[in-house]
Amino acid sequence: MNDDEDLSAPVTMEMRLSVNGIGYPITVDTRETLLDTLRERLDLTGAKKGCDHGQCGACTVLVDGRRVTSCLTLTVALDDREITTVEGLADGSVPHPLQTAFVRHDALQCGYCTPGQLCSAVGMLAEARAGWPSIVTADGGSVDARLDEAEIRERMSGNLCRCGAYVNIVAAIAEVAR
């Protein structure tokens, strides 16, 4: 650390952040995480702050279609990326099939982890469709859409649910995966 620098002085940058198809011109602190920007500046409070260090998955959003923990993602690095949050999953007034399935299967209790579970599941199904293997996928085995319970549980392992609604979360995702 250099003594001649005031490390506490905030540095801001102007940028354009694209979220759910809308471009937002914003001024952000360089230390700001995507999660804080979404919640505090854009009033998109779907993504939740659970642990703030990538353990719980409640802040999961999609960046260019891939799921990431927004608490570990710096906003300033995202000026050329497309972000999707739980608020952007529905098609107008028609819920995303995963949202419908979560309701039908009662895949939540308190609901705090649900936005992260939904974004993670959207990303997960896209990964499986693209043939990405997981640790429980047999070596050399092809991964297509045949996601059994073990695969879904492993692939959703980055999202915790402290109410323990896992059984219904897995059932809801399995229904959409079929």
Next chain:
Amino acid sequence: MEFLRPASWAEALELKAEYPDAVPIQGGTDVMVEINFDLRRPARLLDLNPVAELSRWSTTGGVLRVGAGMTYTSLIRELSADLPGLAQASRTVGSPQIRNRGSVGGNLGAASPAGDSHPPLLAADAEIEVESRARGSRLIPATAFYQGVKRSALAPDELIRAFHVAPATGPQYFSKIGTRNAMVIAVCSFAIALHPRRRAVGTGIGSAAPTPRRAGAAEEYIAAELDWDSRAALDPRVVARFGELVAQAASPIDDVRGTADYRRHALGVLARRTLTWAWHEHMRERTTT
């Protein structure tokens, strides 16, 4: 905090030379944890994401050169056949979200003894390519890269560009102990690589010493004991001895994740298990080729 965004590798080296205190950031899955919890207040971050070449790999003279910024997800997808040990370790890193962002370069930069990439890199004789504007690039063998808890051979003005490793010529396995599958820092981990052409065995121990390290005596012992030509079944006494030698190579501590005794014991188990998997695969190849 200043946010530096070099558009090219040359520019990144310029900035690192000018600001040696700048903390390189790729996926952010390690650096951001420290910033969010105020464990670290860097004056500058050096964002390497715009340097596209860091997320690519190539082959030169039969050796793979893998960009330091390649995500675990990409590595699993593209290099599982050539680097099975590292791919297995990559599949256990963090969670799917973390693997979409995290990279081997970040693991190397942090140089934590618990980093999942280190044991397979050690077992496969990887070399780390680092570079500075002033002195150009150099290759550091993985064995010389790790120098202490979260300390590496990287100089303040250097950046990690890639790692070099030969594609596997034999079975490679990785295993680790943790309280659950996802999001655990390994209590201890172990990697093994069989090199049948030169009748050698490589190993890597994680989370059981101040640095990731190889188990040299265990490697020499097992390379001499294995029946490379006939591919005969393993003698259980030999397997047990290998486990003992691996456990002896560690110098673990008691901490919140486990005791030193537990780590030594578990390492012996991991060593026996991964050796058995690897040798069985080697035996199967005889019957299929």
